[in-house]
Amino acid sequence: MRTLILGGVKSGKSALAERLASAQGNSVVYIATATAGDGEMAARIAHHRARRPAAWGLIEAPVYLADAICDAMQEGSVVLVDCLTLWLTNLLISNSNELFDQQRRALLDMLPHLDGDIIFVSNETNMGVTPLGELSRRYCDEAGLLHQALAALCDRVVLTVAGLPHCLKGRLELA
Numbered sequence: 001m002r003t004l005i006l007g008g009v010k011s012g013k014s015a016l017a018e019r020l021a022s023a024q025g026n027s028v029v030y031i032a033t034a035t036a037g038d039g040e041m042a043a044r045i046a047h048h049r050a051r052r053p054a055a056w057g058l059i060e061a062p063v064y065l066a067d068a069i070c071d072a073m074q075e076g077s078v079v080l081v082d083c084l085t086l087w088l089t090n091l092l093i094s095n096s097n098e099l100f101d102q103q104r105r106a107l108l109d110m111l112p113h114l115d116g117d118i119i120f121v122s123n124e125t126n127m128g129v130t131p132l133g134e135l136s137r138r139y140c141d142e143a144g145l146l147h148q149a150l151a152a153l154c155d156r157v158v159l160t161v162a163g164l165p166h167c168l169k170g171r172l173e174l175a
Contacts, residue, residue, distance in 0.1 A: 001117050003170075004150050006124040007160035014048065014082055016158065016165055017121045019174065021080045022053070024117055029057040029072035030080050033065065033087035048082070062090045063099070066106035073116050084122035084150075085143050092139055104146065111153045120150060124159065 003020065007013035021028045030052060036042035052058075057077065061068035065087050072079045081087075091100040111118075126144045131137055151157045156170030165172055 001156060002111065002154040003119045003156040004154040005119065005121050005158045005160060006147060008124060011160040012163035013121050013160040016160055017080055017082060017119045018052065020119055021078045024078045027077040028080060029059060029077040031059045031061050031068050031072060033062050033083060033090065035062050035090065063103060065103065066110045069118065070110065073114055076116065078117045080119045082121040084120055084146060085125065088139065088142055088146065092135065108149055122147060
């Protein structure tokens with residue numbers, strides 16, 4: 001099952017993804033894309049780490065996400081990727097369009113061939129005003145395009161708002 005969970009900041013998307021991953025009954029590999037560029041982000045990362053079960057595996061993949069997913073899938077685990085928009089940010093600030101295009105294509109090309117369960121978490125950033133600044137607008141555009149491409153490839157797509165999941169595609173059954 002391929003799942004995409006979208007939502008705003010602090011919408012409950014990561015907690016929902018963690019509940020879904022735990023409910024699978026298999027081992028879980030958490031792929032983290034964040035980098036701690038400042039104290040506030042370091043605190044966010046620490047909060048996520050503290051919330052995850054100690055038995056879960058961890059792969060840090062701020063750029064080479066498709067490779068990390070392939071490595072994690074070899075273990076037969078449920079793979080939880082948190083978060084795609086942080087990964088996009090890392091690629092955009094690399095200032096390499098070639099790296100950006102190559103990594104985005106690698107992710108989208110690999111996904112249909114995966115054998116196993118994967119859960120993607122990503123921020124839905126395109127429900128407000130168009131941001132000022134070229135990089136901010138490109139970020140929103142790229143996030144929207146990635147979400148559309150992934151939604152087409154995923155079996156289930158969920159939008160979280162105020163901690164409440166709204167299933168957009170497929171079925172969501174929570175215990």
